[in-house]
Amino acid sequence: MGLTILVGHSNMDLDCLGSLILARYIYPESIALRSGRLHPLAKNLFTLFKHHLNLAHPRDIKGLPVDELVVFDTRNPDLIKEYMPFLGSAPRITTVWDHHTTQSLEIPQAQLISKTIGANTSMVALEVQRLGHTPGPDEATIALAGIYADTGEFSHPSVTPEDFQAAAWLTQCGADIPLIHKLLVKLSETHQMDLFHQVLDRLERRSIQGHQVLSAYLELPGQMPGLAAVAEQVLAVEQADALVLVFWLRKPGAHLIIARGESRHIDLGRLLGHFGGGGHPQAASALVKYSQDIPVYRHLLSYLESHLDTALQAKDILRRIDYLTPDQTLLSASIALEDQNQSGAPVVTPQGDLLGILTLRDIQKARKQEQMHAPVSAYMTRKVVTTPGEATIREVEGLFYQHSIGHLPVLADSRVIGMVTRNDYLAFLRGEATPGRNTPAGRRR
Numbered sequence: 001m002g003l004t005i006l007v008g009h010s011n012m013d014l015d016c017l018g019s020l021i022l023a024r025y026i027y028p029e030s031i032a033l034r035s036g037r038l039h040p041l042a043k044n045l046f047t048l049f050k051h052h053l054n055l056a057h058p059r060d061i062k063g064l065p066v067d068e069l070v071v072f073d074t075r076n077p078d079l080i081k082e083y084m085p086f087l088g089s090a091p092r093i094t095t096v097w098d099h100h101t102t103q104s105l106e107i108p109q110a111q112l113i114s115k116t117i118g119a120n121t122s123m124v125a126l127e128v129q130r131l132g133h134t135p136g137p138d139e140a141t142i143a144l145a146g147i148y149a150d151t152g153e154f155s156h157p158s159v160t161p162e163d164f165q166a167a168a169w170l171t172q173c174g175a176d177i178p179l180i181h182k183l184l185v186k187l188s189e190t191h192q193m194d195l196f197h198q199v200l201d202r203l204e205r206r207s208i209q210g211h212q213v214l215s216a217y218l219e220l221p222g223q224m225p226g227l228a229a230v231a232e233q234v235l236a237v238e239q240a241d242a243l244v245l246v247f248w249l250r251k252p253g254a255h256l257i258i259a260r261g262e263s264r265h266i267d268l269g270r271l272l273g274h275f276g277g278g279g280h281p282q283a284a285s286a287l288v289k290y291s292q293d294i295p296v297y298r299h300l301l302s303y304l305e306s307h308l309d310t311a312l313q314a315k316d317i318l319r320r321i322d323y324l325t326p327d328q329t330l331l332s333a334s335i336a337l338e339d340q341n342q343s344g345a346p347v348v349t350p351q352g353d354l355l356g357i358l359t360l361r362d363i364q365k366a367r368k369q370e371q372m373h374a375p376v377s378a379y380m381t382r383k384v385v386t387t388p389g390e391a392t393i394r395e396v397e398g399l400f401y402q403h404s405i406g407h408l409p410v411l412a413d414s415r416v417i418g419m420v421t422r423n424d425y426l427a428f429l430r431g432e433a434t435p436g437r438n439t440p441a442g443r444r445r
């Protein structure tokens, strides 16, 4: 019988370390290896818990027979090839624990253990819990840090209830949450902080096809660790749909593009594929090995101009409803709203000109005053905030927040063509709205 060897992907991150520390409960006689490079965010934790992690250098196992290789947090053979020269002959079994479910398994002859889950560590943790083990507080801290890091502190769309379950269990095991918070300081290096401010200074904001896009171009002496973290922090403070940073790296003589996004309607991985890069819809990068004479930054921006899908507009998420007329009674208006399951509707002339808006609240007022036979015009609100159909969702959102309204009539050539409600906007935030979702007039959902 040979050894059982545990590895994570190259440029080991906190999710790898978290997976490895817990995996020893599943593979008790195993040896975990460290990768040549450590992700910058994992450095502090690694320094603090070196003795616990007890990672062997790949050269320590050179020449020893390996029976089983267990790979964590990747299914891409390129990301584990640094260990291969030390393994000698091919291991009898290769097992892969990986949560990147959209990628294909390319490690030959491997058995895959996979789950759609925010952090790989969560998947390993739930298995350790199922087996009935109880990690110590330090191990729980390391593991929970991995879950925090890979889920963006439970904020990424990939987070599942199981990530919370794993986190709750690790907290019971004694994970130190304030310590994790300290270890997850994003811009821990002075050069990252400097760069963060330089990027902010140079930041350009433009609307591309209705999307808010931030961009900046900087020159650096060479590749630096932690550039992605800088990009993420800039996006966190500046709020936009996407951020693209282009760095000219003097040393290898190449352009590095780092893109981060917050919109479900932009696939940055696909866009940077054009520049020889790739990644996820919300996080991607590319290294463009042209000379500095090629204006990669300008190319990138014009590529976005021509390849970003148009952002959703008010006319894409509006609902078409039956409008009210100024001279109908409040009683009939209230029945009309109830029939359509609406909490308000625009009041329009037969020609479609907007006169006001009537909501259930106006009707309640009339009911209290026993005025249900009064005309709509007596109780409607005449000062109405409206939007043109071409307004982007961002502009619509601004109107909702700024005026604290629930109903927003949409106009085309000063005629009402529909209404966007708070619920329509919420549906968009949840990622439900797609163009053409509009319900026809009078039909209830």
Ligand SMILES: [Mn+2]
Pocket: 015, 016, 073, 099, 119, 120, 150
């Ligand atoms: Mn991961």
